[in-house]
Amino acid sequence: MEGRLTRASGEKSARREKFIFLFLFCCSLLWAFFFFFNSGNAERLMKKKSLLALGEVGVLSLYIFAVLFFRKRIFTSKKNYLLCLFFPLLLSAYLHRFLLPLGISLLYFSLLASFFGFLLSGKLSYFPKKMKKLLASLPYKVEAFLILPFLFIQMNRSNIALDYDSLRYGLRGEYTLFSFPDAVFTGGQSLSEGIHSFLKGFFSSHGLLNAVYSYPKGLELLTAPLTVLPGYGFLLAFQIWTYLAIALVLFLLSRRIHLKSGMPILLLFFFFSSIGNMSITAKTDNITLLLQVLSLYFYAKGERKNSVSMLIFSYSFKPTAVVFSTLILVGLFLDSLLKGTIREFFFKEMTSEGERTEEVRVKEVRVKEVSDKEVRHPKKEKRIRQICILGTRQEGSTVLLLVSLFFTSLVTLRTFLITGLPFSTTFTGIFKAMGFSVKWPFNLDAHVDYSGEKPVFEVVLSVVKRVFFFLFYPVGEDMEHVSIAWSGVVFPAVLFLAFKNAVCVIFPKGKKYAMKGIEGLEDEGGNYSYLRIVFLLISFFSLLSFSMLWQIDGNYYILWECLALLLAASSPLWSEKQGFLRTNKWIKGLFPLTYLASILITLVTSWAGAVGFTPIDFVNKGYYDHFAVEKDKQAKRGSLPLFLKMAENPNNHVLAVAETPECYQIPCIVESITDVEGSGGSPGLHNDPLYFAWFLKWAKTDYIYIEKPFLEEQREKRIKKMLGQMAELGILIEPEFSTEPSAMMSVDDFDLAWLLGRQEGGEKDFKNLTKTQDSFPKYLLVKVNQSRLEYAWREEPYPTLTKDEEENAKRVWTWIERELDTK
Known part of the structure; x- marks a missing residue:
């Protein structure tokens, strides 16, 4: 029943x-x-x-x-x-x-x-x-x-579904993690110096502020070849x-x-x-x-x-x-605690005859029983328990455990040396309570x-x-x-x-x-x-x-x-x-x-929002050349000269005031302004020109690349104002302009147009730089005057601008302040 x-x-x-x-x-x-x-x-x-x-x-x-x-x-x-x-x-x-x-x-x-x-x-x-x-x-x-x-x-x-985070850091380990000094590219270093440079590069922030660049980099390290x-x-x-x-x-x-x-x-x-x-x-x-x-x-x-x-x-x-x-x-x-098997992990049972366990010893006696055709009971031998700090051999490989500890310690050490915390975005409050402190300019609040x-x-x-x-x-x-x-x-x-x-x-x-x-x-x-x-x-x-x-x-x-x-x-x-x-x-x-x-x-569905497949090519090299495709895109939009200028040296440090994730395809050490002011960054750097100058000095920024349509967006008013202030301080020099191929203007033509406009009425006549609105240069690459940043770093007054610095400052400031007609 x-x-x-x-x-x-x-x-x-x-x-x-x-x-x-x-x-x-x-x-x-x-x-x-x-x-x-x-x-x-x-x-x-x-x-x-x-x-x-x-x-x-x-x-x-x-x-x-x-x-x-x-x-x-x-x-x-x-x-x-x-x-x-x-x-x-x-x-x-x-x-x-x-x-x-x-x-x-x-x-x-x-x-x-x-x-x-x-x-x-x-x-x-x-x-x-x-x-x-x-x-x-x-x-x-x-x-x-x-x-x-x-x-x-x-x-x-796969080839066309390049998502934001992958382009941001996952695919750029060559620049964000293993960047070498220029001597490596010119063959001016020995093997030992090259290894030293490699390790120095791995444990360096490369001037990249956002928290994603200090994430654990085990995958980038494994796939470096x-x-x-x-x-x-x-x-x-x-x-x-x-x-x-x-x-x-x-x-x-x-x-x-x-x-x-x-x-x-x-x-x-x-x-x-x-x-x-x-x-x-x-x-x-x-x-x-x-x-x-x-x-x-x-x-x-x-x-x-x-x-x-x-x-x-x-x-x-x-x-x-x-x-x-x-x-x-x-x-x-x-689970091991409930099963009562915790002790077996740390203790190895031995007999007086050697390292054979009781199970193996009894099995050997039973084999002897069958061969002698007589019943014999296993002898009672003294058993010894030996403690194994890293676990017994039956539980797995000690070498694997040590290698995993070493590899993880290496990756965690990198995060600690860069940010001051062993894990950059997890349990930050706990680590701070334990006495760890976050290094400037990182902002790793929970x-x-x-x-x-x-x-x-x-x-x-x-x-x-x-x-x-x-x-x-x-x-x-x-x-x-x-x-x-x-x-x-x-x-x-x-x-x-x-x-x-x-x-x-x-x-x-x-x-x-x-x-x-x-x-x-x-x-x-x-x-x-x-x-x-x-x-x-x-x-x-x-x-x-x-x-x-x-x-x-x-x-x-x-x-x-x-x-x-x-x-x-x-x-x-x-x-x-x-x-x-x-x-x-x-x-x-x-x-x-x-x-x-x-x-x-x-x-x-995909992380990149990609539509369709990679275009079919019946006769191909067997792989998709992303760099060649990106150069074609840059040529069509008119920014190729500036793109190639930044790509001349993989160690160029560039701050991109441009659309993401497209700007991450520039083959050098690029960080977008979104990285700085957005999630995982340090928005407070925009609050004062001195702070922003400190950041440019800390990041060893060589160039700032600016796309005018991006700069004109409502949300970018703060950075637009900050760049104008940097220009007035003489920190942004040697401007190079570029625009669409249909209305391409050489740098010399732009300089001449700017001078004529200045002579004929200053800023109001800046519209006379080009015959049509479409030919207005939409892309700007400026060099960062590191010598003037030294004064900001030491909190000393800036020296008076030279004539060339003053001309550069006015040209950059005028371009930044000029509103782009999107009608």
């Missing part, structure tokens, strides 16, 4: 779980429809470039359909299977000028992985052998072809391989929790455009996520030292890793608490609203960075299953039901208990962030999404016995719609 009641209760719980799952699934699809139209994505899809890209995806879909239709004839061997799988990707990579970056970055990624394998095992052949064994064991299933469109989209648009190659494609291709590595580790981890096949997890992983869209940026989110899921994988294998190494390593890539990786560490520690002093009811209501918009409908002012990195239509249902199985640990009635669908979990119940603990910790702080952050970014929650996906796989709905996700008619009907919605959302 009791058994029947328990069974009836389980069936009722199962029906309830199925209903909620389907309800969330349907709601997600419905709201995704509204999101697609109300966010402007439908209009983006109707653009010519997007329609061409959609056409290419359609051709790929027809290819996939044909291959799957004739699969019995085609898939006669694993070789044919792999050939059919990779052929469309390789062909499209060549046509879209991404094939060479893919190949070279794969070789470099494999080299790093081999070194990683060497640290793990002490053998260089470790990684190649493991990969060969893994590839031989992978199931060659047709579901893998459903992944192709997502990779196809990301690869084909790829920066010397032409174009940005090689760095972006490295991110594609990182993306695939995350998918592989999740697949292996899913098999660790007793799933017969990890293909459902693998497929749903690619549905998350939040992670996929990060693969075409140079941001550090994906490599940090890779290390975090590797940490979980090693922990599942019982290699806790390797797990800790990965978490320590992750600190050197992203500032927020200090929060999320630490939460993982706390979760794994709690982020403003979004909740402020709101009543509790308003805070709760705001969080609920934000969570709803985040999950179902990322439209609105504070959702702009979510819509471009959205988790997609499947995440709400996946999150429900994850929470359902996580809280079953607390409620015993649900625990039995949650575990019975997975073979082997009834015995231990803790095979994936670490996932539950870590998931609940990450969930709590993720939900807390909705009440604290002013701007929510979709990439903040990619770890949460992966954990939810892994934990949802433990649901009985996912099990072979229930088969709900494979046999239910509603699921079968909704899957094509979900698949199509995921493809379209991936196609029209």
